[in-house]
Amino acid sequence: MKRIIQAFGYLGSTILTAALLSWICVFLINGLPGVYAWMALKFIIPMLGFVGVLLNIFLILVSIIKKNRISDKWMPLVLCTVLASHFFLTMNIIQLAYPVRIINVHPSVTVKWPFSEQAIVGWGGDSTDNNLPHATWPSERWAYDLVMEPYNTGSTSLEDYGIWKQKVLSPVSGTVIAAFDDESDIVPGTEKFISMEGNHVYLRIDATGTYLLLNHLKQDSVTVAVGDHVNAGEVLGHVGNSGSTSEPHLHIHHQRQDPTQTLLPILAEGLPLYFEDTNAKAMPLKGTEVTPMRNEP
Numbered sequence: 001m002k003r004i005i006q007a008f009g010y011l012g013s014t015i016l017t018a019a020l021l022s023w024i025c026v027f028l029i030n031g032l033p034g035v036y037a038w039m040a041l042k043f044i045i046p047m048l049g050f051v052g053v054l055l056n057i058f059l060i061l062v063s064i065i066k067k068n069r070i071s072d073k074w075m076p077l078v079l080c081t082v083l084a085s086h087f088f089l090t091m092n093i094i095q096l097a098y099p100v101r102i103i104n105v106h107p108s109v110t111v112k113w114p115f116s117e118q119a120i121v122g123w124g125g126d127s128t129d130n131n132l133p134h135a136t137w138p139s140e141r142w143a144y145d146l147v148m149e150p151y152n153t154g155s156t157s158l159e160d161y162g163i164w165k166q167k168v169l170s171p172v173s174g175t176v177i178a179a180f181d182d183e184s185d186i187v188p189g190t191e192k193f194i195s196m197e198g199n200h201v202y203l204r205i206d207a208t209g210t211y212l213l214l215n216h217l218k219q220d221s222v223t224v225a226v227g228d229h230v231n232a233g234e235v236l237g238h239v240g241n242s243g244s245t246s247e248p249h250l251h252i253h254h255q256r257q258d259p260t261q262t263l264l265p266i267l268a269e270g271l272p273l274y275f276e277d278t279n280a281k282a283m284p285l286k287g288t289e290v291t292p293m294r295n296e297p
Helices: 002-029 031-065 071-084
Strands: 109-112 119-123 144-147 167-169 174-180 199-205 211-217 235-238 250-255 273-276
Touching: 002 031, 002 071, 031 071, 199 235, 211 235, 250 273
Parallel strands: 109 273
Antiparallel strands: 119 144, 144 250, 167 235, 174 199, 199 211, 211 250
């Protein structure tokens, strides 16, 4: 340990230890500790690395001015640069999915399609190829963004998007733990949102006790209230363009923790989410046209 401290300095050694422990939590422990460790790797470690880079550059410059030896300053600088490079994970320059294997994560849930008609998977699946940026975040590891034709039109008019104002049906039987629709729908392609999730309905699933989140609903469209029990197929609201969204779509994902009790929305453990009674695979990928094999009640 003394050799490591001598080679990298106290700051570099401390950040290195934190980074190694975080990676161990992510790969070997998983669960909520893995979630917090992943957030540390994406935010705290690169920030500390940048501080270390600046500090070591300063120390090198001081040593040069004082004509002192600088050979012992290069290793700490290199280490802090490597640690700061975790920033590439934060910005998805390195597109690494949150490293958990779907077969090892339980419980999964299989639900009904949330529409009475065909919709298209904008993002969905287990890999970053089909589900970026969702797959890079623990809480949204197997989230979906759903759209309808026409979509990705570039129009600033909400009416030009097929999914705008479409009814959202409850995919499961469960209890409403959150229902909010006071937020304004924003102009497509803008970033003038108030919250990340926008208008939403959150359900505690009867079968598993886990949680299903449906986001970006239309203002004043939610038809349920906290405490209501809903069955699969009942109307929850209508698709909008509220929250952090580039165009009207429905965001849906499954997680273990109660979203009303988490410190931040991203600090939760995402769980696998599958669909039944459709013409597509249970976990449809980006670009899949999904048609439900049921009638709206």
